[in-house]
Amino acid sequence: MSAPENGNAAGRRPGRPSGASDTRDRILDSARELFARNGFGNTSVRAVAADAGVDAALVHHYYGSKQQLFAAATQLPVDPMAVLGPMRETPVEQLGRVLPEVLLPLWDSQAGTAMIAALRSMLTGTEVPLARSFLRDIVVAELSRRVDEPAGTGVLRAEFAASQLMGIVVARYVIGLEPLASMPPEQIVAMIAPTLQRYLTGDLPEAPAR
Structure with a gap:
């Protein structure tokens, strides 16, 4: 697995998007797999980030809380x-x-x-x-x-x-x-x-x- 994307390039704050177009989809794919395998309670944002190869702050940047990430993973329009x-x-x-x-x-x-x-x-x-x-x-x-x-x-x-x-x-x-x-x-x-x-x-x- 490639090194986590932490967005530390010059001019970016930690956890900001690295510019990779597939980052959001990769996070969502990891979230769906982990939520389905382990359940909501046993899946952390950090685990999703590690599986997707990104910094946890990037997950929060794109999706907010774990509940909001779950809503996105299940395509629920409301948290x-x-x-x-x-x-x-x-x-x-x-x-x-x-x-x-x-x-x-x-x-x-x-x-x-x-x-x-x-x-x-x-x-x-x-x-x-x-x-x-x-x-x-x-x-x-x-x-x-x-x-x-x-x-x-x-x-x-x-x-x-x-x-x-x-x-x-x-x-x-x-x-x-x-x-x-x-x-x-x-x-x-x-x-x-x-x-x-x-x-x-x-x-x-x-x-x-x-």
Whole structure:
């Protein structure tokens, strides 16, 4: 592998672009491969930079944060943490309603059309590991920390909530299942919010005795 491009040529600050036209694509290719292989949580910007043969500062220059790099690698038009992050201020007992209230208008927007296309590509193409990393390492990881009651149930709760939301994505936007596809967002929220809230904070069934 060639020496890392660190942009230290005369007149350039460290981490600035070296002028190589393929640098951005090389970074993105490395990010896709590492995110798919190791997941979001186990992939660092430094690791992506090393794999691409560039300085880590160059990755930040082109793509910003690791979340933004992931969004670019998966072709998501919106940084997922820009949506999920503000929900940290939402009381846990309101998450079942607020999640679809925020997500449905986003999915119905122009940016949402591109997001659905990216998710469809990940789910039906060769990038299923990226879809799994997106759900497990970003969506589930963000929610599970807040709903881990009793301790150890947060991931299961968050996965069931995510599965409900992904079901809406597939039925409403991918398949176009009527009347769900044409239903007003507020009506969908009213239908699924209680179920989402039950997944997140309701009593869990006891495992059957062996």
